[in-house]
Amino acid sequence: MATRPAPTGAPPPRWRRRAQARPEEILEAALAEFTAKGFEAARMEDIAAAAGISKASIYLYFPSKLALLEALIEAKVAPLAQQAQTLAAAGAADPLTALRMLATLATARMADPKVIAVPRLVIGISGRFPEIADYYRTNVVAKARGALEQLIEAGIANGKIRRVDTSAVVRAFIGPLFFEAMWTHVLGGETALTDPQKLIEQQFDVLLNGLEPRA
Amino acid sequence: MATRPAPTGAPPPRWRRRAQARPEEILEAALAEFTAKGFEAARMEDIAAAAGISKASIYLYFPSKLALLEALIEAKVAPLAQQAQTLAAAGAADPLTALRMLATLATARMADPKVIAVPRLVIGISGRFPEIADYYRTNVVAKARGALEQLIEAGIANGKIRRVDTSAVVRAFIGPLFFEAMWTHVLGGETALTDPQKLIEQQFDVLLNGLEPRA
Amino acid sequence: MATRPAPTGAPPPRWRRRAQARPEEILEAALAEFTAKGFEAARMEDIAAAAGISKASIYLYFPSKLALLEALIEAKVAPLAQQAQTLAAAGAADPLTALRMLATLATARMADPKVIAVPRLVIGISGRFPEIADYYRTNVVAKARGALEQLIEAGIANGKIRRVDTSAVVRAFIGPLFFEAMWTHVLGGETALTDPQKLIEQQFDVLLNGLEPRA
Amino acid sequence: MATRPAPTGAPPPRWRRRAQARPEEILEAALAEFTAKGFEAARMEDIAAAAGISKASIYLYFPSKLALLEALIEAKVAPLAQQAQTLAAAGAADPLTALRMLATLATARMADPKVIAVPRLVIGISGRFPEIADYYRTNVVAKARGALEQLIEAGIANGKIRRVDTSAVVRAFIGPLFFEAMWTHVLGGETALTDPQKLIEQQFDVLLNGLEPRA
DNA sequence: TATGAATGAGTCTTCATTCAT
DNA sequence: AATGAATGAAGACTCATTCAT
Numbered sequence: 001m002a003t004r005p006a007p008t009g010a011p012p013p014r015w016r017r018r019a020q021a022r023p024e025e026i027l028e029a030a031l032a033e034f035t036a037k038g039f040e041a042a043r044m045e046d047i048a049a050a051a052g053i054s055k056a057s058i059y060l061y062f063p064s065k066l067a068l069l070e071a072l073i074e075a076k077v078a079p080l081a082q083q084a085q086t087l088a089a090a091g092a093a094d095p096l097t098a099l100r101m102l103a104t105l106a107t108a109r110m111a112d113p114k115v116i117a118v119p120r121l122v123i124g125i126s127g128r129f130p131e132i133a134d135y136y137r138t139n140v141v142a143k144a145r146g147a148l149e150q151l152i153e154a155g156i157a158n159g160k161i162r163r164v165d166t167s168a169v170v171r172a173f174i175g176p177l178f179f180e181a182m183w184t185h186v187l188g189g190e191t192a193l194t195d196p197q198k199l200i201e202q203q204f205d206v207l208l209n210g211l212e213p214r215a
Numbered sequence: 216m217a218t219r220p221a222p223t224g225a226p227p228p229r230w231r232r233r234a235q236a237r238p239e240e241i242l243e244a245a246l247a248e249f250t251a252k253g254f255e256a257a258r259m260e261d262i263a264a265a266a267g268i269s270k271a272s273i274y275l276y277f278p279s280k281l282a283l284l285e286a287l288i289e290a291k292v293a294p295l296a297q298q299a300q301t302l303a304a305a306g307a308a309d310p311l312t313a314l315r316m317l318a319t320l321a322t323a324r325m326a327d328p329k330v331i332a333v334p335r336l337v338i339g340i341s342g343r344f345p346e347i348a349d350y351y352r353t354n355v356v357a358k359a360r361g362a363l364e365q366l367i368e369a370g371i372a373n374g375k376i377r378r379v380d381t382s383a384v385v386r387a388f389i390g391p392l393f394f395e396a397m398w399t400h401v402l403g404g405e406t407a408l409t410d411p412q413k414l415i416e417q418q419f420d421v422l423l424n425g426l427e428p429r430a
Numbered sequence: 431m432a433t434r435p436a437p438t439g440a441p442p443p444r445w446r447r448r449a450q451a452r453p454e455e456i457l458e459a460a461l462a463e464f465t466a467k468g469f470e471a472a473r474m475e476d477i478a479a480a481a482g483i484s485k486a487s488i489y490l491y492f493p494s495k496l497a498l499l500e501a502l503i504e505a506k507v508a509p510l511a512q513q514a515q516t517l518a519a520a521g522a523a524d525p526l527t528a529l530r531m532l533a534t535l536a537t538a539r540m541a542d543p544k545v546i547a548v549p550r551l552v553i554g555i556s557g558r559f560p561e562i563a564d565y566y567r568t569n570v571v572a573k574a575r576g577a578l579e580q581l582i583e584a585g586i587a588n589g590k591i592r593r594v595d596t597s598a599v600v601r602a603f604i605g606p607l608f609f610e611a612m613w614t615h616v617l618g619g620e621t622a623l624t625d626p627q628k629l630i631e632q633q634f635d636v637l638l639n640g641l642e643p644r645a
Numbered sequence: 646m647a648t649r650p651a652p653t654g655a656p657p658p659r660w661r662r663r664a665q666a667r668p669e670e671i672l673e674a675a676l677a678e679f680t681a682k683g684f685e686a687a688r689m690e691d692i693a694a695a696a697g698i699s700k701a702s703i704y705l706y707f708p709s710k711l712a713l714l715e716a717l718i719e720a721k722v723a724p725l726a727q728q729a730q731t732l733a734a735a736g737a738a739d740p741l742t743a744l745r746m747l748a749t750l751a752t753a754r755m756a757d758p759k760v761i762a763v764p765r766l767v768i769g770i771s772g773r774f775p776e777i778a779d780y781y782r783t784n785v786v787a788k789a790r791g792a793l794e795q796l797i798e799a800g801i802a803n804g805k806i807r808r809v810d811t812s813a814v815v816r817a818f819i820g821p822l823f824f825e826a827m828w829t830h831v832l833g834g835e836t837a838l839t840d841p842q843k844l845i846e847q848q849f850d851v852l853l854n855g856l857e858p859r860a
Numbered sequence: 861t862a863t864g865a866a867t868g869a870g871t872c873t874t875c876a877t878t879c880a881t
Numbered sequence: 882a883a884t885g886a887a888t889g890a891a892g893a894c895t896c897a898t899t900c901a902t
Contacts, residue, residue: 126403
């Protein structure tokens with residue numbers, strides 16, 4: 001959002017770098033405060049303090065608290081959705097392995113509270129700002145679901161996965177991860193996320209082999 | 216302002232019953248407002264209006280806004296957890312059927328936005344009131360998880376279910392439902408919840424038969 | 431603006447009367463503060479203090495500072511314009527006497543700083559709120575001018591006044607009074623307003639007899 | 646940021662001249678903003694923008710917003726008062742003609758909104774800064790009144806004007822012009838100022854010939 | 861001289877909560 | 882039990898002014 005001139009010749013003086021970095025520092029601080037207290041309860045003053053600047057300075061970069069929220073979410077959106085699509089596309093040849101890798105990756109990342117901070121925030125404000133929920137659904141969750149469905153479909157097409165309802169599989173894939181992340185970071189429960197490998201193996205054991213005893 | 220009939224004889228006058236019902240009406244109104252706007256953004260005045268009383272009257276029943284929130288969550292807790300335990304215990308003999316029934320029931324109920332209103336609210340405030348999140352985790356989610364784990368264990372014990380990680384199965388069971396409910400009611404997406412039977416069959420197809428093509 | 435129930439039977443308790451009188455007390459205080467410091471520089475807190483209530487209480491009666499300004503001006507408009515029209519109409523038979531009476535009356539009232547407080551305020555905010563200036567012009571000044579023009583026309587019609595430009599006469603009538611009021615109350619100059627009779631006689635001497643020596 | 650040509654030789658580079666003109670440009674911009682929005686509501690940033698410089702640069706020339714206001718008023722004072730005195734003195738021989746000329750001149754100039762911008766501004770701030778009102782009264786209005794009174798007295802002395810109250814005549818002279826200017830530029834009414842000649846003739850017709858029909 | 865960046869102090873407005881009736 | 886009126890405390894946002902460069 002902030003135009004950052006490509007560093008051309010001599011190293012830009014340090015104070016310049018500070019000024020350029022401000023918007024991101026503020027967003028980072030805002031995310032932390034919003035996550036910790038919720039959008040409404042978070043005070044601009046605290047965000048400013050966390051970013052190491054004065055309250056008024058935030059307004060040099062963002063016109064309002066709501067704009068801060070929007071910028072925050074937008075800033076986190078592009079990478080996420082794109083990543084999912086890239087990974088899903090890359091794994092089309094061997095979908096089961098790809099899913100396993102994706103699950104491991106996702107699990108590892110979900111161990112970091114920051115990763116679910118935005119989804120959690122979106123849940124919190126969805127009632128008050130439905131457009132933001134819409135935006136998030138369309139640009140993040142729907143895209144991720146779509147990418148995974150394509151992966152499943154590719155698997156079905158090349159015979160690596162039996163003929164299943166793709167949407168159901170995607171839910172069965174995302175749901176438990178999401179649930180575990182909420183359990184851990186929102187509800188404060190003891191987590192299984194600390195051992196991604198084991199978590200995923202257990203999950204895939206169920207997913208791949210089903211529950212019924214085989215003959 | 217409301218005319219109050221002089222209390223005549225035996226049958227408790229209707230307005231008495233109203234008064235008795237007040238706390239619940241207030242809680243209902245509070246849940247609606249909290250869900251719609253979040254705890255902080257919800258105004259006591261609006262809650263009062265929704266409950267058909269004056270702002271000051273809320274304080275006759277609840278000492279503060281936070282108390283309202285706590286009472287609200289507590290009121291919804293007991294039934295939920297107990298129900299899960301009852302159902303799980305009842306199904307020990309035939310766990311797979313029991314799971315299928317539970318899933319169908321849960322799905323049907325999750326079609327009603329009110330049902331996830333509380334979990335959603337808890338997510339929203341968890342940062343600000345961790346004790347409430349704790350309370351909810353301990354008294355609702357953990358109990359439900361425990362009940363389901365017992366059911367799975369019973370299934371393993373009587374050979375109806377193969378030897379799996381019970382915790383993983385429970386996540387695989389709850390996660391997708393929870394995720395779909397969030398997708399539908401929080402993010403405003405098109406839902407699969409409207410056809411519980413089909414949703415569950417798809418889900419169980421994956422869960423019971425796995426993903427790999429069988430010989 | 432505030433509905434005031436006609437006092438029916440027993441004398442309403444004093445506290446009730448207070449509550450009913452609030453809006454007017456606030457308007458009075460607001461006029462004083464606005465006049466003393468200007469609209470922007472006047473603080474709601476000071477207005478509240480002058481009205482003997484808390485800052486927040488103002489908002490029980492007026493939704494915003496601007497609304498206060500509007501209500502204030504509106505409240506002063508109706509009487510003024512109407513009065514001018516009534517008086518002008520009543521004097522049609524003997525226009526010169528009527529003018530003299532009007533001038534005396536106006537002069538006497540203009541000795542009270544409150545009387546020009548609103549016009550002065552309007553001048554101060556006209557740049558920022560042109561609609562208010564429009565409103566004032568249309569509903570007060572234009573009406574007063576119109577009423578006076580009719581009076582002059584009546585005088586011309588019945589031969590008491592010679593054939594002059596009515597608009598010019600009205601300007602010649604209002605202008606000096608307005609100017610003197612500004613000189614006195616805005617610029618803080620020594621005033622001639624303290625002796626209305628003399629002031630008017632001087633003014634009318636010029637107006638009626640002209641400047642040139644008569645033969 | 647603006648490229649600054651190395652100061653070469655003799656002719657003062659153009660940018661130097663700009664710098665010299667700065668204070669006046671700023672005052673001009675300030676007058677415009679103050680008039681449009683009032684002293685309090687006018688923002689230093691907007692004044693700077695209108696003057697084509699940065700907000701901080703204003704402080705190179707004026708120590709504060711109030712200083713800007715004072716400088717502004719002072720800058721407009723000297724010419725005005727002096728002009729009135731010069732003109733009045735010049736016309737002593739034929740006061741009626743002189744008055745007519747002065748009126749025509751004043752009317753023509755009052756058609757320009759800028760001309761009454763300062764009086765209007767003074768009215769707006771008089772409550773908050775009485776010293777400024779005092780200053781303006783003493784150095785502008787009182788002087789103009791005095792000059793005109795001298796003119797009238799001269800007229801009386803040489804028999805061109807009958808024995809009238811000089812102060813009243815001056816009010817009768819200034820008042821209508823002032824009033825019409827306010828009506829036009831402050832209240833936004835349709836104006837008679839566009840035809841100075843006619844306006845003055847009408848006004849003088851009343852002033853010189855009175856209202857009563859002559860025998 | 862000139863300015864982008866930064867901020868302290870201040871103001872409007874909101875709202876949970878209290879209280880007199 | 883019920884409420885209209887009142888308010889203290891708090892927070893978003895603004896802006897004149899300063900300062901480092």
